[in-house]
Amino acid sequence: MRNFSDEIIGQSRHQFIYGENEDVVNGLDSAKDSLYTYNYIETTKILKGIVNDNPIACDVNEPGSIYLGDDYLSGGESVYQLDSYRKLAIAREQFSFAVCGKLLDEALSLDINARSDEFLSRMNRLFVDNGQSIDDLDSLVRVLYQARDFYRDGYKTYLETGVFPSLEGLPIRFMELDSFMHYYKKLLNNKSYFSVIVDQQKPISSLSKRAINDVVGKRINADISMKVACQPDEWETYYDLGGQFVQAVHDYGVVELDDSLNQYVKKRKSERMS
Secondary structure (H helix, E strand, C coil): CHHHHHHHHHCCCEEECCCCCCCCCEEEEEECCCCCCEECCCCHHHHHHHHCCCCCCCCCCEEEEEEEECCCCCCCCCCCCCHHHHHHHHHHHHHHHHHHHHHHHCCCCCCCCCHHHHHHHHHHCECCCCCCCCHHHHHHHHHHHHHHHHHHHHHHHHCCCCCCCCCCCCCCCCCCCCHHHHHHHHHHHCCCEEEEEECCCCCCHHHHHHHHHHHHCCCCCEEEEEEEEEECCCCCCCCCCCECCCEEECEEEEEEECCCCHHHHHHHCCCCCC
């Protein structure tokens, strides 16, 4: 039986996980007659099962995982002449807040409040706007999600009106993923990496894809290991926020849940030759 958990979470390198978002074949070996029985399991169920089997943990050096299913920007068309650099910054901040919020949210079930003083002190000093203070982990999670939603909704407003809302009043305006992870791992007393599973169930804007690619292109997989699940023809850009191209083998590994990647490659070759 194929062990998706070991194959995906068991290694720290970034990965693109290709498969049709319908049914994938999972072969189960029958010792009695050496035949294979095929169970059809939805891709999303596989990914959520992997997360359930690899939760966030403290006081152990073991990888944990989180699942992101609908935490991205959508849309992209606008009648207004929008600032391309601002759009990239919106995508970066929205995705960073989504990841940090989910990581901390999943850790709230652990007994870490008594050890959170240093972590909260660092978060307040590095990220919280002057004159404000966040005093507990639950409040910090709410603030991180508030910022995530602000950038997501603000992007929609920007597309519709050509004006991005003011950041005034937002307790945390910007998030640096590298710095957050440094202190997050100290909070948990866990030196391992954490897998972020991105499941493209619905269309994701090319901006969010570039923000995701930006993390894939970084040497950050000792802290964050990106696992991007999509159909082969759905991830239309592999450029990061700086315009650099992220490459298979060099920047990420590939996991094939089915034969869809092979079929897609054959189709593209046929189209180029015709």
